[in-house]
Amino acid sequence: MKIKIIILLSIVAFVISMPFIFNKSVTITDPHKLDADDNFIVYEWVEPRTGTNKEWDYNLKPVQVSDRVWCFFGAMEMPTKENAGDMSNSCYIKGKDSWIAWDSGPSYIFAKQAHAAMKKIADLPVKTVIVSHEHDDHWLGNNYYKETQGAIVYGPKSVNVNYLGYDEHTGKPNENTRDVPPQTRMIRALYQNAIRGTKLAAVDESFDKTTEFTLHGIKMEYVKVGYAHSEEDWFLYLPEDKVVLVADVVMNGRVTSNRDGIVVGQLNALKAIKARDWNHLVPGHGFITDKTADDESIQYFTLLKDRVLEGIEEEIHPDFITKHVTLEEFRNKELYYLLSPGNVFRSYEELEMYEGDEEDEKEEEEEKE
Ligand SMILES: [Zn+2]
Known part of the structure; x- marks a missing residue:
């Protein structure tokens, strides 16, 4: 009898605790419906189907962010075989006669499947692709867009220079240009059925400074923020849509990866974003797209700069800077343990020079203009 009661009680306890055990994430039944209501958008990450399929199934679901903007939100992870590189965000903007792709994702197959998903919303080609920065996700x-759509790719010169070996000044191929482009981390990491068909395709059109244009009936400002998260970062502002990508x-x-970036440039970029009038912001990684979308980044880089500078002031030895500056506020964010110490160390290297040489700082500022 006693045993029966104990079993019964354990079952009851288990049932009561179920919501807490399984309720780790918010369940979104229809991500298409999450849109311009000023609440943040949560996209529930759906694992792609693995197996022996000829073509990896990314299982892509576009989320509408505003009237004319849909985005694909990637996993909050580093690129792995299991996520097939689907760990960054990319968007589609609906123009009059064409979709405009903002970033094109980690592979040919990703782009192909993204376009197929968007065609169900509007059966349009993709004549223009705009790229944010050189990282291969x-x-x-x-x-995919160049070969099947005849698309023109706008993007940073650094893609052509750093990956294809184009001339730094002309942005065109020269005698040193590689015949075979290098294998990027994505090409090395992904399963064949995900990366098949992917080739490093050159950017067709680059700009030296912030440029305004109207493409397929959409007004946009392509804003150069320069050396920030990578050697050359750009963002896209849609003034009529009040959206910034x-x-x-x-x-x-999640915690950012500042391995190729600089804190000072990051803070400048965040200032340039704040200076625009927008209701929705789509980050490169992460699911928050409302007016608070940039809060975490502003806090992270402000604290990172202040605390590392304090550490330098207190003459903390470089070996101990990651123990001294821990950014506790971000401990519960994804990738904290993996990336935050590296960001601290990288900032230490950068800010030590920044402190030591005012001249450099001025020159850097001038280059940004
Ligand atoms: Zn990046």
Whole structure:
């Protein structure tokens, strides 16, 4: 009898605790419906189906962010075989006669499946692709759009220079240009059925400074923020839509990766974003797209700069700077343990020079203009 009661009680306790055990994430039944209501958008990450399929199934579901903007939100992880590189955000803007792709994702197959999903919303070609920066989770889909759509790719010169070996000054191929482009981390990491067909495709059109244009009936400002998260970062502002697509100068829900970036440039980029009038911001990684979308990044980089500078002031030895500056506020964010110490160390290297040489700082500022 006693045993029966104990079993019964354990079952009751288990049932009561069920919501707490399984309720780790918010369940979104229809992500298409999450849109312009000033609340943040949560996209429930759906694992792609693995197996022996000829073509990886990214299981892509576009989320509408505003009237004319839909985005694909990637996992809050580093690129792995299991996520097939689907760990960054990319968007589609609905023009009159064409979709405009903002970043093209980690592979040819990703881009192909993204376009197929968007065609169900409006059966339009993709004549223009605009790229934010050179990291390969953001632009390896370019060759799908160029090969099948005849798309023109706008993007940073650094893609052509750093990956294809184009001339730094002319942005065109020269005698040193590689015949075979290098394998990026994505090409090395992904399963064949995910990366098949992906080729490093050159950017067709680059700009030296912030440029305004109207493409397929959409007004946009392509804003150069320069050396921030990578060697050359750009964001896209849609003034009529009050949307800003900023890629990796903003991340939320996870700790950023500043391995190729600089804190001072990041803070400048965040200032340039704040200076625009927008209701929705789509980060390069993370699911928050409302007016608070950039809060975490502003806090992270402000604290990072202040605390590392304090550490330098207190003459903390470089070996101990990551123990001294821990950014506790971000401990519960994704990728904290993996990336935050590296960001601290990288900032230490940068800010030590920044402190030591005012001249450099001025020159850097001038270059940004
Ligand atoms: Zn990046």
